[in-house]
Amino acid sequence: MTRGGREKMKDEPERKCIATGESQPKGGLIRFVIGPDAVVVPDILGRLPGRGIYVSADTEALNKAVKKNLFSRAARQPVTVPEDLTDLVEGLLARRLVDLVSMARKAGSAICGFEKVKDWLVKGEAVTLIQANDGSERGREKLRPPKGPESLISCLTAGELGLAFGRERAIHAALAAGGLNDRVVEEAARLGGLRGANSQQVGELIAGKDTKDA
Structure with a gap:
């Protein structure tokens, strides 16, 4: 079972959550990309171009990523995080x-x-x-x-x-x-x-x- 409450499937691609440090199937994570204006953009469908940054589908993990500026660390550059990112x-x-x-x-x-x-x-x-x-x-x-x-x-x-x-x-x-x-x-x-x-x-x-x- 993944952190988001989802059953883990065999051979499913895994990614690491920037907040928990845990690797889990992509389906249980939220993908983000950095837009041209250096703003963090949720990629719910997983189709936007750019390097993906992943956070567990969990309020605590997402809030931690925002509060501790983990998006900037993962992107290796200063980024802007929308204030209402979790709600978005x-x-x-x-x-x-x-x-x-x-x-x-x-x-x-x-x-x-x-x-x-x-x-x-x-x-x-x-x-x-x-x-x-x-x-x-x-x-x-x-x-x-x-x-x-x-x-x-x-x-x-x-x-x-x-x-x-x-x-x-x-x-x-x-x-x-x-x-x-x-x-x-x-x-x-x-x-x-x-x-x-x-x-x-x-x-x-x-x-x-x-x-x-x-």
Whole structure:
């Protein structure tokens, strides 16, 4: 398990975090590059040109990198770090996760709504359960992740999850198996690392036992 709460995959390229000094798979790190104006730029998709600087997807690590001027040390030159860098990264990761869930919805591999999600769980079609972290605890406890806590994503708000489904709010969603599921889980691990959501679990009630939502 990586620092960001993500499962380590075999043969996955590793990079060293400038804050912790630990090497881990690139998927559990945030990549940064130095722009032409010597400003630190988050590279969430890992596609921007330039030498990459990596920080664990963890609020403590990112704050340490900012506070101790570790970006300048890694870049071997004076750089400017945006004051709101942590918030900026969190917002970009949230947007990325919402976009991926939206793509899964359009591909027919993601649904939302308590009854629909419960039906997928009962039929074994859902491999990942997504629940808004600001939904009622009683309502969230009525659905159980299909493969235990590791198959639960709980780092999005109801408003953010709703964006993925073209509605104002959504509390419950589920993903079917497929490539998009793996990408959603990976991005959720990074966002969860910043929001401290990796250890959140739902209750012990089995899906289908209670049909009332809160």
